[in-house]
Each structure stands twice: as structure tokens, then as C-alpha cells.
Amino acid sequence: xxxxxxxxxxxxxxxxxxxxxxxxxxxxxxxxxxxxxxxxxxxxxxxxxxxxxxxxxxxxxxxxxxxxxxxxxxxxxxxxxxxxxxxxxxxx
Amino acid sequence: xxxxxxxxxxxxxxxxxxxxxxxxxxxxxxxxxxxxxxxxxxxxxxxxxxxxxxxxxxxxxxxxxxxxxxxxxxxxxxxxxxxxxxxxxxxxxxxxxxxxxxxxxxxxxxxxxxxxxxxxxxxxxxxxxxxxxxxxxxxxxxxxxxxxxxxxxxxxxxxxxxxxxxxxxxxxxxxxxxxxxxxxxxxxxxxxxxxxxxxxxxxxxxxxxxxxxxxxxxxxxxxxxxxxxxxxxxxxxxxxxxxxxxxxxxxxxxxxxxxxxxxxxxxxxxxxxxxxxxxxxxxxxxxxxxxxxxxxxxxxxxxxxxxxxxxxxxxxxxxxxxxxxxxxxxxxxxxxxxxxxxxxxxxxxxxxxxxxxxxxxxxxxxxxxxxxxxxxxxxxxxxxxxxxxxxxxx
Numbered sequence: 001x002x003x004x005x006x007x008x009x010x011x012x013x014x015x016x017x018x019x020x021x022x023x024x025x026x027x028x029x030x031x032x033x034x035x036x037x038x039x040x041x042x043x044x045x046x047x048x049x050x051x052x053x054x055x056x057x058x059x060x061x062x063x064x065x066x067x068x069x070x071x072x073x074x075x076x077x078x079x080x081x082x083x084x085x086x087x088x089x090x091x092x
Numbered sequence: 093x094x095x096x097x098x099x100x101x102x103x104x105x106x107x108x109x110x111x112x113x114x115x116x117x118x119x120x121x122x123x124x125x126x127x128x129x130x131x132x133x134x135x136x137x138x139x140x141x142x143x144x145x146x147x148x149x150x151x152x153x154x155x156x157x158x159x160x161x162x163x164x165x166x167x168x169x170x171x172x173x174x175x176x177x178x179x180x181x182x183x184x185x186x187x188x189x190x191x192x193x194x195x196x197x198x199x200x201x202x203x204x205x206x207x208x209x210x211x212x213x214x215x216x217x218x219x220x221x222x223x224x225x226x227x228x229x230x231x232x233x234x235x236x237x238x239x240x241x242x243x244x245x246x247x248x249x250x251x252x253x254x255x256x257x258x259x260x261x262x263x264x265x266x267x268x269x270x271x272x273x274x275x276x277x278x279x280x281x282x283x284x285x286x287x288x289x290x291x292x293x294x295x296x297x298x299x300x301x302x303x304x305x306x307x308x309x310x311x312x313x314x315x316x317x318x319x320x321x322x323x324x325x326x327x328x329x330x331x332x333x334x335x336x337x338x339x340x341x342x343x344x345x346x347x348x349x350x351x352x353x354x355x356x357x358x359x360x361x362x363x364x365x366x367x368x369x370x371x372x373x374x375x376x377x378x379x380x381x382x383x384x385x386x387x388x389x390x391x392x393x394x395x396x397x398x399x400x401x402x403x404x405x406x407x408x409x410x411x412x413x414x415x416x417x418x419x420x421x422x423x424x425x426x427x428x429x430x431x432x433x434x435x436x437x438x439x440x441x442x443x444x445x446x447x448x449x450x451x452x453x454x455x456x457x458x459x460x461x462x463x464x465x466x467x468x469x470x471x472x473x474x475x476x477x478x479x480x481x482x483x484x485x486x
Contacts, residue, residue, distance in 0.1 A: 013148070013164065045166035046148040049201040056275055057147040087147040 002026050002077045004036060006085035014040040029060060030073035032083055047085060048073075059086045093448035093485075097473075098139065099460065100130035100442070100482035105141045107159055107486070108473065115462065115473050121159060129442055132486035133210050133219075138234070139486070142205040150205045152221075154235060168221060168229055168238040170200040174245065175254040176225055179267040181277040195251070195259055200225060203274040207442070209284035212291025220294075222281030224271045226250075228296055230310065241310045249301065249315060249332055264332030268299035282441055283339045287346050295339065295349070295364055302334035303351070303364055319367035322355045337381045338441040339364075348390025352383040352441070357395060359420045370420025376407045377414045377423045382444035384451065391419040394446065394467055396439040396453055405436040413453070413467050429470030430461060442482035454480030 004022040011018040017040050024035035030052065037044045047058050053071045054060065060067040061084040067075045077083050095110035105121040126144040133140065139155040143164065152165045178196040204224040211218025219231040221238065228241040246252060251259035267277030280299050287293035292309035295316070302317040321328045322335065335354035342348040351358040356371035356378050371378040376397045386392035394415050399407050406412075410432040414423045437455035444453040451467050454460040460473040460480060 009147075042166050045151075046145075049149060050169035051199045051201050053201070055147065055149050 001079065002032060003082045004032065004085070005082055007087050009087060010043075010046065010085070013046060014043055016040055017043075026077055026079050026081070028073060029062070029067055029069075029075050029077060029083065032077050033073065057088045059088055060084065061086070093450050096132070096486040097452055097462075098130045098132060098482075098484045098486045099454055099477065099480055100127035100141065101454075101458075101478040101480050102126050103478035105130045105159075106477060117474065118159070121162065122153060127481065128204060129207055129482045131208055131482070131484040135210060135213070135216055140208050140235075142208065144204060150202050150223075152205060152208075152235060165235055167236060168202060168205060168223075170202060170227060171240055173255045174200040174227070174240060176200050176278065177251050177254070177259060177263045179265075179277045179279070181267060181269075181272065195263065197254065197258070200227065202227075203271060203276065203278070204280065206270075206280050206282045207284055209286055212286060212288070215291050218291070220284045220286070222284050222296065224268065224274065224280035225276065225278030226265060226281055226298060226301075228281055228284070228310070243306075243311055244296070244304065244313050247304070247313055264301060265298060266300035266333060266335075268335075270299065283336065285339065285341045285349070287341070288343050289346055295341070297336035297339040297351070299337070300335040300354075301332050303336060303339060305364060316364040317367070318365065319360075319369070320353070320358060321369055322353075324355075338383055340383055340385050342385045342387070342390035344386075344388040345390035348385065350383045350385050350393045352380050352395055354379070354401060357383070357420060359393070361390065361419065368420070370416070372423050375414065375423045376412070376425065380439070381441040382439055382453065384444050384446040386446065387448065389417070392417045393420070394444065394451060396444055398438055404438050406438075409434055409436060411435040411437055411455075411461075413451070413463075413470075415467050426463075426467040426470070428468065429463075429472070435459075440481055442484075443480050445483050445485050447485035450485065452483050452485065454483045456480065 001023040097108040099106040104123045105127045107118045108115045127141045128144040130141040141153040143151040153162045155162045175197045178198050207222040209220040217234040221229040228244050229238040231238045248261040249264045251263040252261045265279040268280040271278045283297035285295040294306045297303050304313045305316045306313045320334045337352045339351045347363045349360045349364050358367040359370045360367050380398045384394045411430045412425045412427045416423050437457045449466050451463045456479040458477040461470045463470050
């Protein structure tokens with residue numbers, strides 16, 4: 001099953017995910033994120049907007065590859081892949 | 093008069109309490125998260141903060157125990173099918189992308205929850221929220237769920253019902269520079285007035301469109317911009333395109349409304365049916381963001397003037413509040429206790445408030461000042477706050 005790793009900043013809002021070994025069924029990026037949302041209700045509201053598109057300062061990678069489809073999240077996360085969830089830090 | 097102050101700042105929510113030894117700030121709340129607006133529901137004491145997460149999207153945060161614990165809500169969302177006509181910042185940088193013919197459409201998403209207002213006494217769970225990109229949301233269950241006010245979203249001044257199809261009228265709503273931080277140039281609702289005499293009587297102010305009024309609880313809306321003048325479009329008195337920075341209403345005399353606009357200070361004594369420009373540039377009263385009106389006397393108001401739209405700083409390095417007691421016929425500069433040298437503060441639209449004889453304002457430089465005597469004299473509450481976005485007595 002694919003593994004999910006995420007920025008620790010999200011643990012502030014979803015402490016139940018801290019130090020968890022998150023493994024979810026393979027599928028599209030959207031489907032994997034829905035799986036995280038099952039574990040931590042409300043999670044997708046932080047990563048996606050209400051249109052289902054990736055928020056502007058969020059970056060997702062499948063292994064070493066940046067997810068290109070930021071609107072429909074159709075990229076496939078296959079068996080053995082790791083989906084990384086990053087934020088692009090900015091500001092002062 | 094309230095003994096509590098609530099500041100929304102770039103680094104979190106700051107609550108100050110008036111004690112025997114002066115105003116004391118509590119430890120910061122929502123630490124590290126920009127809070128663009130924070131306030132208290134006067135009906136039940138619930139505290140609200142609008143979190144302007146740079147990364148995780150706008151959220152409301154709610155405390156029902158005076159600020160001890162907070163609950164973040166993600167329930168304010170545009171419904172599927174909500175669209176708007178895309179606006180383009182009128183600068184050379186954006187012209188390459190600007191449409192030349194038919195309008196472009198985008199699915200709506202909340203960029204910023206800019207303002208919160210509360211329903212009337214007979215609407216104990218009613219809340220209003222104003223957003224970028226220009227949607228008014230209504231909750232009837234204390235914020236558990238929200239509904240987009242479609243009559244305003246679908247208003248003919250904005251292109252008509254885009255749920256049903258493409259635009260059926262011309263769009264007159266321009267973008268607000270406050271939206272540029274989100275990578276867009278879309279309108280925003282930053283002021284929502286609920287008439288204390290009749291909670292179905294509403295006014296909203298839109299940057300950059302103008303003021304709209306509803307007398308039927310939001311079922312229908314009409315523009316209320318007669319007398320408004322702008323200096324950035326060919327017709328200064330056009331029905332639409334105005335840029336109110338903030339509007340407010342006298343609780344004791346609700347027919348008295350005040351507007352700090354991009355193009356001056358405006359006053360209405362007839363419920364926004366007509367506006368009168370009351371700027372006095374030679375007295376320094378013209379450009380600025382916030383405006384406050386006395387709770388009882390609709391002819392008394394305060395502004396914190398700034399130099400000009402192109403020079404967003406104090407006039408001549410001295411910070412002052414201007415007060416009128418005669419409906420804007422004359423203004424008095426109030427400087428006692430405020431820095432008069434090397435002060436370049438700008439005070440944003442929600443960062444001035446009044447409670448009885450008390451006034452308070454905060455600047456983006458992180459300074460906060462309080463007056464106990466209607467602005468005659470000022471006391472510094474602190475110089476090291478984060479940039480202050482909102483000030484509300486609680």
C-alpha cells in the first residue's frame with residue numbers, strides 16, 4: 001500500500017496523525033487524500049479548497065515527482081509509492 | 093463601556109483586559125497564525141477569529157469560554173456551481189492575461205473571511221460573514237453551517253445568475269487590492285450592517301463596487317451610491333465602481349451612516365439613500381481606512397487619516413485622529429498622547445473601534461492607542477504588537 005508522509009505543521013490541527021504510519025489503498029491523489037480525511041475529518045479542507053483544488057501554498061509529491069494536476073488531483077499513487085504533503089513556507 | 097479589547101494581528105489574537113493597574117494583555121492566542129478579524133458576539137459572548145492561514149485556507153475559530161479553548165471551523169464554503177467573472181488587476185503586468193472579448197469565469201473559493209456581523213436580538217444564532225471573492229454568507233445555527241446569499245452573489249451588477257449560465261448583464265464589481273495577496277484580483281465584502289431597529293434591514297460594502305442595501309433580509313439588494321464620487325474612473329458619480337474602505341452605522345440613530353472611502357470621507361443622514369462628501373483635505377481628512385461613529389450621536393465620528401492612496405502613511409510623520417461632532421462640517425485633529433515625530437503608522441479598516449467614551453486603534457506598525465475621553469487624550473497600550481489588522485471592544 002502507498003505510504004503518506006506530511007509536514008509536521010499539520011499535526012497542530014490533526015494531532016491524531018502525529019507519528020502514525022499512514023498507509024492507504026492505491027488510487028488517485030484525490031482518493032488517497034480522501035483516505036486521510038477518513039482518519040482525520042476535516043483534513044482535506046486544509047490541503048484543498050472547496051473546488052477540490054490544491055491550495056496555493058501546498059505542494060504534493062509522489063516519490064520524487066511533483067504532482068502536476070493541482071485541480072483534479074488525478075495523478076496515480078501506486079503500490080509502494082510515497083505521497084508527500086508539503087507546505088511552501090513564506091512570509092515574515 | 094467595554095473593559096475588554098480583542099486584537100486581530102498578523103501573529104495571532106491578543107485579548108487585553110482593563111484591570112486596576114491598567115490594560116493587561118493575555119498571552120497570545122492562535123500563535124503564529126494571521127488573524128484578519130477578531131470580535132465578540134455581544135448576544136452570547138462567543139469569541140470569533142478569522143484565521144487567514146497562508147497555507148491551509150481561511151478558517152473561522154470560535155471560543156465559547158472567553159478565549160480559554162478554541163474550535164476551528166471549516167464550514168464556510170462556496171457551494172458547487174458558484175462562479176464569478178474573473179477580474180484582472182489593471183496593471184501592465186496583468187494585461188497579458190486579460191481577456192479581450194468574452195468574460196472569463198472561475199469556480200468560487202473562499203480566499204479570505206474578511207468580516208463577521210451578528211443578527212438581531214430575535215435572531216440569536218444568525219451570523220453574517222463577508223468574503224473575498226465578494227460573497228455574503230449567512231449562518232442560522234451559530235456558525236455550524238453557512239449559506240451563500242445568492243441574491244447578492246447573483247446580482248445584476250455582477251453579471252447575473254452564473255449558477256444558471258453565463259453572464260446576462262455587465263459586471264460592475266471590481267477587484268480589491270486586498271485580494272492580490274491570494275494571487276487574484278477579486279472583490280471583497282468588508283462591512284456588514286444590521287439595522288438595530290429591523291434585522292432584515294442590511295447594508296454591505298464591497299471593494300470595489302460600492303454599498304448595497306436590502307430591506308427584506310437579503311432577498312433583494314439595491315445599490316446605494318448616490319452622491320458618491322470617485323477619482324479613478326471617467327464618470328466620478330457612476331452607479332458602481334466605488335471603493336468603500338469601511339462603513340459604519342450609529343446604533344442609536346441608525347439612519348446616520350459613515351463611510352471612509354478610497355476617495356474621501358462620506359456621510360449619510362438618510363440611511364445611505366444619499367451620501368455627502370465631507371472630506372476636508374486641508375485639515376488632513378480625506379484618505380484612510382477606518383471610521384467609527386458615536387453610539388448615540390450620529391453626527392459624531394472619528395477617522396484616522398492617512399496621506400494618500402499612493403502614500404500610505406501618516407501626514408508629516410505625526411499620528412492623529414480626526415473627530416467631527418457636526419456631521420462632517422468641521423474636523424478637529426486630536427494629537428495629545430500620540431507620537432508626532434517619526435511616526436508613519438497606517439491603521440487598517442477594522443482597526444478602530446468605539447465603546448461609549450472609549451476609543452482604541454491599532455496600526456500595522458504594531459502600535460495600539462486607547463482614549464478614555466472620546467479621543468481628547470490617548471494612552472499607548474503597546475508598541476510591540478504584531479501588525480494589527482482589527483481592533484474590537486468585546
